[in-house]
Amino acid sequence: MKRNEFVDRFGGVFEHSPFVAERAYDDGMVFDAELNVERVYAPLVAVFRAASDEERLTVLRAHPDLAGRLAIAGELTEDSRKEQAGAGLDRLTPAEHARFTELNTAYMEKFGFPFIIAVKGLKKEDILTAFEKRIHNSxxxxxxxxxxxxERIVMLRLESLLPSV
Known part of the structure; x- marks a missing residue:
């Protein structure tokens, strides 16, 4: 697989952060052999973990708020839209939406990046519980x-793109 094909296919698994796929490819970490989840996930995550704190912060900041303004405006990436819809975040009551907005604002003010959780398999109540707990972390x-x-989100996205071993 050529570099541009690899980056086109996997550059979006880290939200708006194709540099991860570019570096994995450029470092020779991805082989042209049969691609599967494990063969792509491991090098991508290795690059992400080796990135500077500032680069990883940029990846975190590329993620949208849950049930936030991008969702309302219909401007989420297709992956994020599907993930949030699967958790019911596109069907919040006005009170639930207000609580998510309140938590998103407080979280961003405290940490400087949006609340991130792999929502697949979770319900909106599970997400709110995690949100309310994690906001007290350092x-x-x-x-x-x-x-x-x-990293969990990346695994889930790759599982939708590739076979597992």
Whole structure:
């Protein structure tokens, strides 16, 4: 697979952050052999983990608020739209939407990046519970948790694109 094909196919699994796929390819971490989830996930995550804190913060900041203004405006990436809809975040009551907005604002003010959680398999109540718990974490704890959630999201996105071994 050529570099541009690889980046076109996998550059979006890290939300608006194609540099991860570019570096994995350029570093020779991805082989042209049969691609599967494991063969793509491991090098992508290795690049993400090796990135500077500032670069990882940029990846975190590329994620949309849950049930936020981009969702309302219909401006989410297709992956994010499907993920949020699957958790019911596109069908919030006005009170639920107000609570998400309140938490999104408080979280962003405290941590400097949006609340990130792999929503697949979760209900809106599960997400709110996690939100309300995690907002009390330290910045260091939450940075690590958010990065772990990004890695989980990447795995889920790759599973929708590739076969597993």
């Amino acid at each position: 910045r260091e704890e939450e940075f690590a948790t958010a990065c772990g959630q990004v």
